[in-house]
Amino acid sequence: MSSKVLTITLNPALDKTVTIEEFVSGGLNRIKAWRTDAGGKGINVAKALKHFAVDVASWGLTAGHQGKIVTEQLTGLGIPSFFIETEGETRTNLKVYVECTQETTELNEAGFTVSRKALHEFIERYTDAVRNASIVVLGGSLPPGVPDDTYNTLIEIANRAGARTVLDADGEPFRHGIEAVPYAIKPNIHELEALFNETFQTDAEIVSAARRLTGKGIAYVSVSLGAEGSILVSETEAVRAKPFPIVPLSTVGAGDSMVAALVYCLLEGKPLEEMARWTSAAGTVTASKPGTEVCTLAEVEEKVSKVTIWPL
Numbered sequence: 001m002s003s004k005v006l007t008i009t010l011n012p013a014l015d016k017t018v019t020i021e022e023f024v025s026g027g028l029n030r031i032k033a034w035r036t037d038a039g040g041k042g043i044n045v046a047k048a049l050k051h052f053a054v055d056v057a058s059w060g061l062t063a064g065h066q067g068k069i070v071t072e073q074l075t076g077l078g079i080p081s082f083f084i085e086t087e088g089e090t091r092t093n094l095k096v097y098v099e100c101t102q103e104t105t106e107l108n109e110a111g112f113t114v115s116r117k118a119l120h121e122f123i124e125r126y127t128d129a130v131r132n133a134s135i136v137v138l139g140g141s142l143p144p145g146v147p148d149d150t151y152n153t154l155i156e157i158a159n160r161a162g163a164r165t166v167l168d169a170d171g172e173p174f175r176h177g178i179e180a181v182p183y184a185i186k187p188n189i190h191e192l193e194a195l196f197n198e199t200f201q202t203d204a205e206i207v208s209a210a211r212r213l214t215g216k217g218i219a220y221v222s223v224s225l226g227a228e229g230s231i232l233v234s235e236t237e238a239v240r241a242k243p244f245p246i247v248p249l250s251t252v253g254a255g256d257s258m259v260a261a262l263v264y265c266l267l268e269g270k271p272l273e274e275m276a277r278w279t280s281a282a283g284t285v286t287a288s289k290p291g292t293e294v295c296t297l298a299e300v301e302e303k304v305s306k307v308t309i310w311p312l
Helices: 041-051 064-076 116-132 150-161 171-179 189-196 203-214 254-268 272-287 297-306
Strands: 005-009 013-020 033-039 056-063 081-086 091-098 103-107 135-139 164-168 220-224 230-233 238-242 308-311
Touching (some): 013 064, 033 064, 056 064, 064 081, 081 116, 135 150, 135 254, 150 171, 164 254, 171 189, 189 220, 203 220, 238 272, 272 297, 272 308
Parallel strands (some): 005 056, 005 135, 056 081
Antiparallel strands (some): 230 238
């Protein structure tokens, strides 16, 4: 299998999204609607890139009956996939959307425990596949049994093969991954603050922190700020993007859609200001959709001009 973009999801999930009118703590909550989708950061990125007509394949680890449902859903979406099976069961992540507050609460399971044999086999197969990839997206949590420095290992392999990498993770896997110098990263503001153990109050402070990362050799740092927009930083430029107003239905997948738009812009050779517009538009469109539905190319093209940007 040879694809231009590989997305890596080592801890996939079945995302079950339920909608309720209001949440009653300690009481009965009746579900108005529900849906189940194949999920995990890399998988969500692959969905969006498929909508963008990008040649993408989804790779990772999986387990059990629910893992088979994940791969079946990817096949149904026309996304080639390769997942090494391990023992256990693929997790279910519950997303609760409360209509009256327009908030989504996420309850995520830890995931299956990965054997050393399964992880070794995945890395061997990945090492072969990445030689033919232009961009590799690595995202999400790591399941039990997978060392915290695994993203570091996968990024180093991709770097040696000449593929650009985009990292979207948090905590120790994010910290270790950065040390391998990925091409681009997309932390949210909380992940950036946790990385440096600091609190950033202004755009200037965020840009300064991002420049500490571009100084290591990372080409792009895209910092998502939720409803407040995003900041995109390179070694020489920094741009603030403010999205258009929406009624948010689910923030799940919004950051993943930003990553997909970033990858699309890299493949298309778009300048930094356009990248800022596209990533903001993609994340905002996805936040206006229910469950883990993601934006389409047509939707982003329609809305991209409505994003306000200015240099920092």
